[in-house]
Amino acid sequence: MADASSSGLESKPKPQVIYRCKKCRRIVAAQENIVPHERGEGELSFKWKKRSGSDWEEAADCTSIFVEPMKWMEAVEEGHVEEKLQCMGCKARLGYFNWAGMQCNCGAWINPAFQLHKSRLDECHI
Template identity: 60%
Template sequence: MRVVERTGEGLRVTRMAVPLKDTEEENLLDHLEPCLDFIDEGRKAGNVLVHCFAGVSRSATIITAYLMRTEQKSLEEALESLKEINESVCPNDGFLDQLKLFEEMGFKVDTSSSLYRRFRLKLLGQSYKVGEKIGNHVFEDDPGVARQPNPTQELSGKEKALKTAYRCKKCRRIAAAQDNVIGHTPGEGNSSFAWHDKRKGHTHNKEQDCSSLYVEPLKWMTPEDGALEGKLSCIHCGARLGYFNWSGIQCNCGSWITPAFQISKSKVDVSTI
């Protein structure tokens, strides 16, 4: 939890403390924008000191992100600029991946981006692997539950636009919206499974459409506590819609999705909402 407080003689120093470990699994991305905004505000009033224990990884990551945002530098350019001042800076690989994601999102943390949603899903998978209990309170809202409109809030053009939804074929309840779909880079089709095919001289077709949707975990999904994998059934009629596996599933296109919450396209109809 970030803490902002006034300290020092006469309480003239404003300090932000961000409790982060210097590990590749640590989620620094969600703290980036508050930290960068804090630096911006501090520079208007005076000087800003950014520090961690060694000044090598965590603080270097924050300063690199600040250079990227304020000077529109790529990750490589910003890191090179910082190394000209302090050649010992060396963000860990996990932080570098998050900085690259920050760059790909346009030097901001766009929580609606599929890139960000894949990142959050990866964090959930990592939490599961280290034995943390994952309850559906951290899952995304159920798109099948109608939301009451706020009469005082004017909807934007984007919010008014029709959206694609995927409905259970049996009872027509909404199982997922297009916003919940996690995109992935297609693999090489059947050739990705060549290791499993012992027949000699077999040829494979590289072009293959994905037969499933891979979505964010949603609140209607109720995997049993501690279950590594299992079925995903419609919460309304009980029809089987797909499968989940915290260790991942290989799509028929050949690409691995980890963790995976899969809905079979043959089990749903496409509509608009």
């Protein structure tokens, strides 16, 4: 039996995903920087004051990605415990970080949390 590499059935590498600042297009994260998390229970995970009041119980799609700390995050380098994350190029606000953690809109708790808002990023497949 021939192996896949000699028969021409080589598996193609998965397309790489990078995230760029929407404003200046600087690369801020790549697929391998993302910290995966399991979906929470949506609004059921939040205190009743933070719920929207609808009967919607399904978990919403995550509006943010969570990444590992990176060198471009100046506030992290300065030793802050929690702070806004700004693009190194244009100083646009991209997200927020908190070493104590924070809750994703899907209800999952991420600790420590380095959150980048998808609405402030362009997702590019290369």
